[in-house]
Amino acid sequence: MQKVIFIIFFLGALGNSVSAQQVDNIKSLDRIIESINKKDADALLSMMADTAKIGNLPKLNNTIAVPDILKKFSAINTFKVIHRNQQDNGDELIQVEVTYHDGKPGKPTFLFNKQGQIVNLGIIKGRLKGDPEKALSDALTRSRLPDTLSIPFRLVNGLIYIESTLNGAKGCFQFDSGAPVIILRKKFVDADKIRPDVSVDFFGVGGQMDGVVWSADNSLAIGALVLDNFEAPVSNMADMALEDGTPIFGLLGIGLLKDYQFTLDYAQQLLLLERIDNSGELLAKEILKGKLMGRFPLRMKRHIPIVDIAFGTKTYPMGIDCGANANVLKKSLETTLKPFIDYEEGEVDINGVNGTSKGNRIAYLMRGKLGGLPLQDMYTVITDQSIGGGIGHDALPIDGLLGTPFLNQYKMTLNFKKNTISFY
Incomplete structure (x- = not known):
């Protein structure tokens, strides 16, 4: 049988006291606590609605989950009701203050429907994973x-x-x-x-x-x-x-x-958005951008658009990143690209979300082209800092990043559904 593993901790206080409903759910608490202490999953399941959930967890097969939870659950020595709250839909939330067999306190909750069935057994809270x-x-x-x-x-x-x-x-x-x-x-x-x-x-x-x-x-x-x-x-x-x-x-x-x-559009300091369908076609009239100077392919890896920049007869895959105010080039290419590098005096630090990389050389990359479109000399930091992110298949297959010195040369449009980059 597949095991379900949970991290157990207890829900916070909720609600205010209310008058009793037609079904007195307080009377059910003794049976619930007894079932928990005896680890009697069948008895507890008999009090739960078919749609009942457990804490904040997604809907589970309760006939499997409840026995697994009770095996790991500490017995309750004492308990008292501290809050009752009637929900807008008529359900009642009851919170109890408990002392467990190991001496630790807790405040589990029980949500009952109008028929007195448990619709949420709030005795645990799973550690969920954000996406x-x-x-x-x-x-x-x-x-x-x-x-x-x-x-x-x-x-x-x-x-x-x-x-x-x-x-x-x-x-x-x-x-x-x-x-x-x-x-x-x-x-x-x-x-x-x-x-x-x-x-x-x-x-x-x-x-x-x-x-x-x-x-x-x-x-x-x-x-x-x-x-x-x-x-x-x-x-x-x-x-x-x-x-x-x-x-x-x-x-x-x-x-x-x-x-x-x-x-x-760096010249006008505008970000122009045009909504597209799944094939990359515009859903409304195109925003005029001027004369088209070139349109070239790009490809995506994870969330990074990648284009091939030519220096001489060879091309190099470069990621586009408007969050970088300088281009970045891997130090391993310093020798290969030496004829296209004009070094500047001094060094700079690179600040990123993971900290600072210190002592990186600065230079200008010269005579680069994208397709047949010439690029201006671009301010570039040469570094041995990892810029690929991830390992194995997840690593970005890039030799550097193109930041502001690339992006501010032309008005450029990126269409990720068509995998194109256009220059105006």
Whole structure:
């Protein structure tokens, strides 16, 4: 028989006292506690509705789950009712304060329907796993998404900042295509939105981020683009604000734009959004962008768009990252690309979500081309820092990153459904 493993801890206090219902659920508590202490799964199951859930866990096969839980569950020595609360649908929530056989206290809950059956056995809470990309995708399916949108942005130190409203507060997000999803700064997420029962592993271009927790019931508005009641990872990013004091809420990742082709216009400081169907075709009239200078293929690996940049007769795969205000090149290519590198004096540090890489050489990459389109000399940091993220099949097959020095040369449109990048 398949075993179900749970991390057991107890639910917090809920509700206020109410008058008794037609069925007196208090009388059921003695039987419930007795069944728990005797580890009598059949008796407990007989008191549970067919649709009953256990704590915050997804719906399980209770005939398997309840015996497994009781085997691991500590007996209850004493208990008393501390709260009763009638729900809008007529269910009643009862919370008890208990002392377990091992001396530890707890506050389990029991939710009863009108017939006196248990519909939620709140004696455990599972440690759930947050899925940031699925959470954002789910939020987008129920959000207000305009067919076209022109979003002005601020360009500060080569990075894009978009004015936004998060949970009712005004500020801005850094737009970072190196992040797959929305990442919130903990400073701007109220404690009651943090889900301690949900864990999350989060990876950016530079690798895994530490200290990330999970939040729920957030709201975000960027002009006419509105996300309500969405879940997102929360990070202890360094305290940041723009020069005028405008707070920075976190990072807006590329996943926010999965239903759009988007255009970066650094000259006008505009982000242009055009909604597309599953084949990449526009759902509304195209936003005029000027003369098309070239359209080239790109490919996606994880959430990073990759293009091939030519230096001389050879091409090199490079990831596009608007969250980088300099290009980044792997140090291992320094010898191969020496004829195309013009070194500058000094060294710089690279600040990322995982910390700082110090003492990196700076240079200009010269005479690069994308297809037949010539590129200006690009300010580039040469580093031995890992920029691929992940290992094995998950590692990004790139030789570097193209940041602001690449993105600000032309007005460029990225369409991830058609896998194209266009220049105007």
